[in-house]
Amino acid sequence: MSTSYDTPVVLDRREGPYGEVVLRRHGELLQIIANGCFLMDTSDGRSERLLVDAALDALGDRSRPHILIGGLGVGFSLAHAAADPRPGRITVAEREHAIIDWHLGGPLSGLSAAALADPRTSILETDLVTHVYETSATYDALCLDIDNGPGWTVTDGNESLYSPDGLAACARALTPGGVLAVWSAQPSPEFEETLRNAGFQQVRTDEIPVARGVPDVVHLAVRPG
Template sequence: MPTSYEMPEVLDRREGPHGEVVLRRHGRLLQIIANGCFLMDTSDGRSERLLVDAALDALDGRPRPHLLIGGLGVGFSLAHAAADPRPGRITVVEREHAIVDWHLDGPLSPFSAGALADPRTRIARTDLVAHVRETSATYDALCLDIDNGPGWTVTEGNESLYAPAGLAGCARVLRPGGVLAVWSAQPSPEFEETLRNAGFQQVRTEEIPVARGVPDVVHLAVRPG
C-alpha cells in the first residue's frame, strides 16, 4: 500500500467525449480517475470477483452463459470471469478507449491476465447505457461496475440506468431467469426497492467487508422466467 508521503505519479491523461480520464501510480497501486473522481485501483479485487461469482452462482448451473461485464476498469472482473470455465461468452462494455488501450498494451495489461485474448471475450467500445437501450443481443447475466453505486454515479446520464426505465432496459436484454448484479460502494435499500418495483425477483445484497467504513456490496436480482 502507498505510504502517506508518496505522491501519485500520472502515467497517462486523456481527454475524451466524456471528459478527462487519468491513470496514475500511487506506490504499488494503479488508480483510475475520471473527471477528478476516484473510480478504482488495483489494491484488492475481492468485490469485483464477487460480482462475477454471485451472478454465475445465481444462474444455478445454466450451461455456457453469456456474461456482460459493464466497465473494464482495472480488469479484475474480466480476469476472474475468463478464469472460470462456466461462461460461454463474455462481452465487456467500456466506453473509455483509454482504459481499453491501457489493458491492451499499457500498465494495466498484467491485471487482465490474458483475458482479453480469451476467444470467449469481446470488447464493445460503447456507452453501457446506450448499449442496454439499443442492442439486439441478450445475456444471461449483467455484471455492472461503472459507478460508485446507484446513488453515487460518476458521470451525468448514468443515473438513468438505475431508474425504472433503465432497469426495464436491463430486463429487456436479460434472458428469462437472467441475473442483474450491480456493484456499489455502499448498501442501498432504496435501490433494492426500485429493483422489486421494476419486476425483478430474488432481490438481495451481498456485502464485502472493507478495512474501514461501510462495506462494498453487490446488489443481485433475477428477471422472472
C-alpha cells in the same frame, strides 16, 4: 530528483467525450480517476470478483452462459470471469478508449492479458447505458460496475440506468431467469425497492467488508422466467 513513494504519479491523462480520465501510479497501486472522481485501483478486487461469482452462482446450472461486464476498469472482473470455466461468452462494454488502451499493451495489461486473449472474450467500445437501452442482444447475466453506486454516478447520464426505465432496459437485455448484478460502494435499500418495483425477483444485497467505513456491496436481482 526522486519521487516520493507516497506521491501519486500520473502515467496517462486523456480528454474524451465523457471528460477527463487519468491513470496514475501510487506506490504499487494503479488508480483510475474520471473527472476528478476516484473510480478504482488495483489494491484488492474482492468485490469485483464477487460481482462475477454471485451472478454465475445465481444462474445455477445454466450451460455456457453469456455474461456482459460493464465496464472494464482495472480488469479484475474480466480476469476473474475468464478464469472460470462456466461462461460460454464474456462481453465487456467500456466507453473509454483510454482504458481499453491501458489494457491492450499498456500498464494494466498485466492484469488482463490472459483474459483478453481468451477466445470467449470480446470488447465493445461503447457506453454501457446506451448499449443496454439499444441492444438487440440478450445476456444471461449483466455484471455492472460503471459507477460508485446507484446514488453516486460518475457522469449524470448514468443515473438513468438505475431508474425504472433503465431497469426495464436491463430486463429486456436479459434472458428469462437472467441475473442483474450491480456493484456499489455502499448499500442502498432504496435501489433494492426500485428493483422489486421493476419486477425483478430474488432481490438481495451481498456485502464485502472493507478495512474502514461501510462495506462494498453487490446488488443482485433475477429477471422472472
